[in-house]
Amino acid sequence: xxTRGKPRILxxxxxxxxxxxxxxxxxEVVPYPPDRPLDEASIRQAAEGCTGIVSQLMxxxxxxxxxxxxxxxxSNVAVGFDNIDVAAATANKVxxxxxxxxLDDATADFAFTLLMTTARRVVEADAFTRSGQFRxxxxxxxxxxxxxxxxxxxxxVGRIGRGVAHRAxxxxxxxLYYDPNPxxxxxxxxxxxxxxxxxxxxxxxxxxxxxxPLTQETHHLLSTPQYGQMKKTAILINTSRGPVVDxxxxxxxxxxxxxxxxxxDVYERxxxxxxxxxxxxxxxxxxxxxxxxxxxxxxxxxxxxxxxATAVRxxxxxxxxxxxxxx
Ligand code: GLV
Numbered sequence: 001x002x003t004r005g006k007p008r009i010l011x012x013x014x015x016x017x018x019x020x021x022x023x024x025x026x027x028e029v030v031p032y033p034p035d036r037p038l039d040e041a042s043i044r045q046a047a048e049g050c051t052g053i054v055s056q057l058m059x060x061x062x063x064x065x066x067x068x069x070x071x072x073x074x075s076n077v078a079v080g081f082d083n084i085d086v087a088a089a090t091a092n093k094v095x096x097x098x099x100x101x102x103l104d105d106a107t108a109d110f111a112f113t114l115l116m117t118t119a120r121r122v123v124e125a126d127a128f129t130r131s132g133q134f135r136x137x138x139x140x141x142x143x144x145x146x147x148x149x150x151x152x153x154x155x156x157v158g159r160i161g162r163g164v165a166h167r168a169x170x171x172x173x174x175x176l177y178y179d180p181n182p183x184x185x186x187x188x189x190x191x192x193x194x195x196x197x198x199x200x201x202x203x204x205x206x207x208x209x210x211x212x213p214l215t216q217e218t219h220h221l222l223s224t225p226q227y228g229q230m231k232k233t234a235i236l237i238n239t240s241r242g243p244v245v246d247x248x249x250x251x252x253x254x255x256x257x258x259x260x261x262x263x264x265d266v267y268e269r270x271x272x273x274x275x276x277x278x279x280x281x282x283x284x285x286x287x288x289x290x291x292x293x294x295x296x297x298x299x300x301x302x303x304x305x306x307x308x309a310t311a312v313r314x315x316x317x318x319x320x321x322x323x324x325x326x327x
Contacts, residue, residue, distance in 0.1 A: 002055030005164065007051035007312040012043070012059050015077055016132060019301030026309035027051065035163065040064040047071060052308050058270070063088040073311035077304040079103055081321055082214040089323045097307035097319045103291035103300040107284070110290035111209050115152075117233050119207070119283045120144040131139045144207065144234065145260065146245075147171055154207030155221065157183055157193065161211035165191040176201045202229040207237060212306030214241035222246060227253035235261045239290040242267040251276030254283065265290045 007027040014031075015023075021031050030050065044064045048055055052073040055061050061074050061084040073095040074084055080133050081098045089096045092119050118125060121144045127144070128134060152168045154161045154177040162183075165175045175193040177183070178201045183193065198221075202208065208230065212218045222236070223246035231234070236259060238245050245267040254276075261282035266275050270288060277283050291297065307317040317325045 008049055009109040010047050010050040010053045012038075012053065012055045012218060013077075014114055015054065015301035017301070018272070018296045019077075019305040022302060022305035022309055023054065026305075026312050028151060044068060044250070051312050054304055057083050059083055061085070063090075063275050065093075066092045066094050073097065073317070075304045075308040075311070075317070077300050080213055082241060083104065086322050092323050095311055095317060096321045097304070097311070097317045098321055099300040099303040099307075102303055103296050104159040104163050106293045107160045107239055107290040108167060110265065110286075111160070111237055112167045113210070114237050114239065114265065114284055114286065115207050115235070116147060117238070118261045118263035118282075119147050123283075124281050125282050128207070141156045145235065149173065150206035151204055152194070153201040153208045154211045155179075155198070155208065156212035158211060160214075160239075162187070162191060162199055164209055164211065165193050173284050174183065176205060181186065184327070198226070198292075199229055201210060202226055202234075203231070205234060206231065207235050209237040210240045210244055212240055212244060218244050219248040220244070220249075222250070224249045226254070227258050229249075230259050232260065234258060234259045235263065237263045239265045242270060246254055250274075251280075254280055285319070288320065 007024055009027040009303050010030050010032060011023065012032045032046050035296065038059055040062055041064060043059060046067045047065055051070060054075050054077065057078045057080060063085060066088045071094050074089060075097045076084060077099060079100050083095060084096050086096050107324045121142050125142050149172050151174040154165060154175065157179045159177060168175050169192060176189060177193050178198045182195050191295050194278060208258050221244050221286045227249060248260060250275055255260065263284040266288055273285060277285060292303040307319050311319040320326060
């Protein structure tokens with residue numbers, strides 16, 4: 001608490017309207033100095049005296065930060081919360097919240113965008129056309145992969161994976177999925193999705209799209225042996241978290257032509273991108289923008305601000321990921 005009695009809220013980065021107004025109503029907003037590095041010690045120093053932190057996915061919120069006296073809540077402006085050590089938060093009785101649901105459609109749209117763009121070589125074609133190389137129609141120019149009627153393998157069928165399956169129906173795709181939690185039979189039927197093991201999914205899919213959270217279990221879920229199981233014509237799409245995919249092994253697999261291409265929105269060491277990816281024409285690279293529509297990012301900002309406001313007023317925020325902290 002500040003001396004004026006209003007709870008202090010550390011705002012790590014700018015958020016969109018109406019988030020700032022919701023936060024200003026709830027407490028005294030303390031912006032994180034933009035020139036300060038994003039390491040644990042610097043964040044801890046800034047968090048002293050704060051009841052809450054509004055964080056984003058590039059902020060390492062771990063024990064050093066979570067043990068700040070008086071800290072009650074960390075509200076992450078993202079659905080993923082692998083940047084936060086939730087076990088340490090729970091041990092320190094700090095609530096952690098995220099922004100589920102509001103970004104599902106934008107993210108599923110973007111996974112499909114990457115799929116189409118990579119399959120039909122849109123980025124290469126654009127560069128080719130802009131650079132004046134288009135000298136007329138040619139029968140074998142920029143040949144790509146068919147999407148309509150192809151087989152799509154979804155790794156993870158949470159809300160976003162299901163959204164991608166839904167879109168795939170319109171493209172008459174055969175949808176396979178791998179997930180430890182089976183979909184209810186009516187959802188499988190509605191989405192036309194068949195549950196298979198990872199090996200079969202990799203062996204049979206023309207497109208493999210990843211939709212799992214980053215955990216110890218999913219770290220490098222796709223590495224050399226998995227790329228070796230995929231079709232030589234297959235395209236990998238990742239809009240989840242970079243470290244689910246072993247990036248160095250992916251570069252090797254692409255160079256060895258074990259798979260045909262990749263569409264990536266996330267990277268192992270963001271914002272760094274593996275130099276081996278940058279030089280490959282059969283790879284489409286986006287800067288972690290799957291949820292970046294004006295409406296979605298605004299809703300994420302509002303949701304994170306409301307989670308914070310509820311918590312600093314002593315309530316139980318709706319999107320609590322560690323409910324054991326606040327019964
Ligand atoms: C973005 O990657 C998110 O987790 O919301």
